[in-house]
Amino acid sequence: MSNVSNPAPGTRDFILDVSVSLFAQTGYDGVSMRNIAKRVGISAAALYHHFPNKESLYLGAMAHAFADKARAISETAGAGATPQERLHGFVDRFTALMAEDPDFRHLLQRELIDGDESRLRLVAEHVFREPFEAISALSRDLDPNCDPHMLAISMAGLILFHFETAPVRRFLPGVREGHDSPAMISEHVKRLLSRALLLTK
Amino acid sequence: MSNVSNPAPGTRDFILDVSVSLFAQTGYDGVSMRNIAKRVGISAAALYHHFPNKESLYLGAMAHAFADKARAISETAGAGATPQERLHGFVDRFTALMAEDPDFRHLLQRELIDGDESRLRLVAEHVFREPFEAISALSRDLDPNCDPHMLAISMAGLILFHFETAPVRRFLPGVREGHDSPAMISEHVKRLLSRALLLTK
DNA sequence: GTCTATAGCCTGATAGAC
DNA sequence: GTCTATCAGGCTATAGAC
Incomplete structure (x- = not known):
């Protein structure tokens, strides 16, 4: 919904x-x-x-549209004992959150292109600061040698870009049913990030 | 320019x-x-x-705006002897390409939100099919067990999302000078993808 | 190939009745 | 709190002179 x-x-x-x-x-x-x-x-x-x-x-x-999103996103990055558990929890829940609210995603995309400075500052401080700090903290735990700001952006982008490109990917080679599904996206991203950051499996 | x-x-x-x-x-x-x-x-x-x-x-x-972009992007994924060399070449040149033509990037972003089916099909077939196949081929060589379509999207998204979020990242914690620079973005992405896909270093 | 003038419609916003 | 009527101006697109 x-x-x-x-x-x-x-x-x-x-x-x-x-x-x-x-x-x-x-x-x-x-x-x-x-x-x-x-x-x-x-x-x-x-x-x-x-x-x-x-x-x-x-x-x-x-x-x-953005009300209560801050806390919802923050909470995706918090729970779990090990960094690996927290990473998987974040990817699963952030993916689900983006899948279940396309309006939020589209408004966000539009704001990134059209938002003027004051509106972007507002959105950054009232919506994204809190969740971004949670994801940054997770990044720091996953790879202390990697810039947490950049890694946090990469983790979010890895998930969001699959949704953003869905309308055009259907016309590109190699597309298969389910490439748009939250389940397949989160599996793919978890696999990629696990290997990049935890060097296990 | x-x-x-x-x-x-x-x-x-x-x-x-x-x-x-x-x-x-x-x-x-x-x-x-x-x-x-x-x-x-x-x-x-x-x-x-x-x-x-x-x-x-x-x-x-x-x-x-999109003329000759297809070949320019395709060529970023082709050269190099080893998959690792090709990966680094792709990331470096794709990042540079996106940095030097903001108009192209913005039109692409807008088309992803507003493009109707016929326009997206046009763009997909005339601009993105060729480079996407080159990046998919690279993906296949890098990790035969990973879906090349999804990996190609991830590689492009990892780079593009850093540019897309630049206007709002300046208001987020942990930002540092140079986070927007092509050099820093490509270094970060190369590091992440190398470890995820080649398991070396 | 460029101009001025204009048709016909849509826009954000307001006035004032109920 | 909602309505109808309306204003002033911007919009795409066209007509026709030069």
Whole structure:
């Protein structure tokens, strides 16, 4: 499920749910206030009762989509006794998290291209700092000689890039059923990272 | 340099150069025909003498930006005697290629989110099939037990994700000067992949 | 090959009734 | 809190002069 909440129509939360979905699909410039209003079931003017302008609505939608993600991602990197167990737990759960919320992933992708400095700083501090520190700590334990910042980026990217490229990979040679599945992605990434970092098996 | 050519103003090639740059920066919906015309130095109506509509201009700009990229990327994966040499050559040159052409990278990122099926098929067949096969072949030589399609994606993603996240990484903990540099990125990726795939060092 | 002018539509946003 | 009506302006695209 893309969004957990299921509020009654007409409320501010429902507007945010609709907005998250539309902004994720076609981006800020690809969605009009009229589009959103129609999907919500109210007039465009009514939207301005809940949000002063389009940008505020967009920022509200971002906050709505990213709420509680910070802790959820952080927790993927924490549990487990050995570094190997923590690595496998992180890969499994981070992969599942990205698979179950495409809207979050798409908003993130869009923000990486279009986000201005202030918006990226906001997202970095309120959403990614906490989980990134957890993944960095795991990186430090896995390979003390490797830059933890770069290794954390690599671990996340290894997982995310398989999702990002899914729309185009279906037209590339060697593709097989299941290449898009969370199970296959996490298995592949675990195998790669285990051998690179733990030198076992 | 983002674009090699440096044609005289007013020509079709100059329109394409300008369009590539603008579409890469703000996306299809973020650029108007008037924007492009102004930067080219002609009226919007004159644009329609060279291209029948906005979408044609966009597709022309894509073809222009992606021209010769296929072979350039393919060649990054070919040379070298041992698989290890080929791996290092691929990582070094692919990283350099992505660093020297941000427009290409941004258009690619945007196409992965917004491209419809026909456009993605076009890009896949005319730009990525050839280099992807070269990288897949390298993957097969590096690790015959690993799915070459997935490994090829992982190798490219490991490099690209460091560029993609550069705008937000500067606000994340542990960042250091040079984390964005091609040299540091390729060193990091080579180290990671060498240990994962060759089990040496 | 480029121009000005314009058609027709969509945009974000507001005014004011209910 | 939602509506209809509307404003001012931007959009793609075209017509027709030069």
